[in-house]
Amino acid sequence: MDTRGPLCVGIDPHASLLSAWGLGDDVKGLETFTRTVVEALADRVAVLKPQSAFFERFGSRGIAVLEKAVEEARAAGALVLMDAKRGDIGSTMGAYAQTYLHKDSPLFSDAVTVSPYLGFGSLRPALDAAVINGCGVFVLALTSNPEGAEVQRATAASGRSLAQLMLDHMAAENEGAEPLGSVGAVVGATLGDAGVDLAINGPLLAPGIGAQGATPADLPKVFGAAVGNVVPSVSRGVLRFGPDVTGLRESASRFADEVRAAVSGR
Ligand SMILES: O=c1ccn([C@@H]2O[C@H](COP(=O)(O)O)[C@@H](O)[C@H]2O)c(=O)[nH]1
Numbered sequence: 433m434d435t436r437g438p439l440c441v442g443i444d445p446h447a448s449l450l451s452a453w454g455l456g457d458d459v460k461g462l463e464t465f466t467r468t469v470v471e472a473l474a475d476r477v478a479v480l481k482p483q484s485a486f487f488e489r490f491g492s493r494g495i496a497v498l499e500k501a502v503e504e505a506r507a508a509g510a511l512v513l514m515d516a517k518r519g520d521i522g523s524t525m526g527a528y529a530q531t532y533l534h535k536d537s538p539l540f541s542d543a544v545t546v547s548p549y550l551g552f553g554s555l556r557p558a559l560d561a562a563v564i565n566g567c568g569v570f571v572l573a574l575t576s577n578p579e580g581a582e583v584q585r586a587t588a589a590s591g592r593s594l595a596q597l598m599l600d601h602m603a604a605e606n607e608g609a610e611p612l613g614s615v616g617a618v619v620g621a622t623l624g625d626a627g628v629d630l631a632i633n634g635p636l637l638a639p640g641i642g643a644q645g646a647t648p649a650d651l652p653k654v655f656g657a658a659v660g661n662v663v664p665s666v667s668r669g670v671l672r673f674g675p676d677v678t679g680l681r682e683s684a685s686r687f688a689d690e691v692r693a694a695v696s697g698r
Contacts, residue, residue: 433478433635433663439688440479440513440637442667443469443501445486449668453675459493462486466501469671472680474508477688479542481665484516499538511542513570513637519547522554529561533569543568545618545637549583549594552601559605562614568635569615573598574628576620576640596628606633612661621646621664623654630658638662641687642669648690652697664691 445465447457453468455461466482474480480501487498502512518528525546531537532544543562546555548571555571562569574584574595584595592600599617606613613634619626622640630636636655640646641664652659666687673679 436476436478437688437692438479438663439477439684439691440481440663440665441469441473441477441670441684442515442639442665443480443482443486444667444671446668449671449674452672455675459490459497462490462494463497465674466497467504468675468677469680470501470505470508472674472677473670473684474505474510476681477510477684479513479663479665480505480510481513481515481667483667484514495539502539502541506542513568514539514541514544517545517547517572518558519550520554521550522556525554526557529558533558533561533565533567535565541567543570543616545570545572547572548598548601552598559615567614570618570635570637571598571602571615573602573617574619574623574626576622576644576646580620593628599628599630599632602632602634609633616663619654620644621650621654624650626654626656630655630661634661636662637665639665639667642666648687648694651691651694659695662695 445462450457450461450465455464482498487494505512514532531539532541546558546569548555558569585593588594588597602615602617605615616635616637617632618637620640621638622644651662655662670683673683
């Protein structure tokens with residue numbers, strides 16, 4: 433993030449994008465789409481975020497495309513954040529941790545998104561694996577979709593919102609870590625003022641820029657004093673400029689410039 437700027441670009445091979453790129457909605461189309469994005473961006477953006485669902489829908493052959501993309505993106509110097517939003521009882525979380533956060537796994541990634549809504553403690557195997565293996569987890573706090581609020585803004589027994597309760601757990605995990613801890617939060621860029629304490633001493637993934645209507649200019653309002661720790665994420669907003677490699681690069685570069693201007697106030 434220091435050398436490349438904080439932008440994260442999502443790899444979301446929607447059927448509609450495959451079609452717009454002149455590709456089939458099949459494994460060959462998926463492979464061409466993914467390779468094009470990785471070749472265009474992995475040597476320049478800080479983070480690439482494959483959305484696992486779009487690969488899983490093609491079964492084992494889709495997963496094979498995903499494995500190759502993870503390996504090639506990391507080899508080109510991008511961090512890979514696997515957007516899989518896993519969450520389960522602790523014993524099953526252990527298997528998810530092995531899938532994404534263990535070095536000998538074919539899907540080993542720099543970080544994975546997880547859901548804490550089976551209880552923050554259920555994430556323990558992933559939290560521990562992240563620290564041991566030098567990786568990260570991004571925990572859902574306040575998601576970018578409007579439906580999220582009915583759960584995430586609900587009041588917990590402590591009187592805090594559920595999202596704040598989760599953020600407080602994240603802050604405890606990251607306490608004392610420098611420069612930032614291994615536990616990040618997912619907080620949508622679409623929220624207006626987030627209205628929670630985001631001082632978790634960890635990175636803040638901000639999806640929702642582009643197709644969901646948020647812009648980089650919204651980041652200071654949503655994140656306040658924590659804006660310097662934000663990793664803004666755009667998928668369709670960049671991908672719609674493909675398959676032209678220059679189009680993809682220019683679009684990512686425009687978003688990166690807008691983020692820089694918004695965060696520095698210039
Ligand atoms: O709160 C969340 C968490 C994750 N996402 C994911 O990010 C991308 C957004 O894609 P766009 O095309 O930029 O809208 C997608 O993979 C979501 O599953 C999110 O949107 N909000």
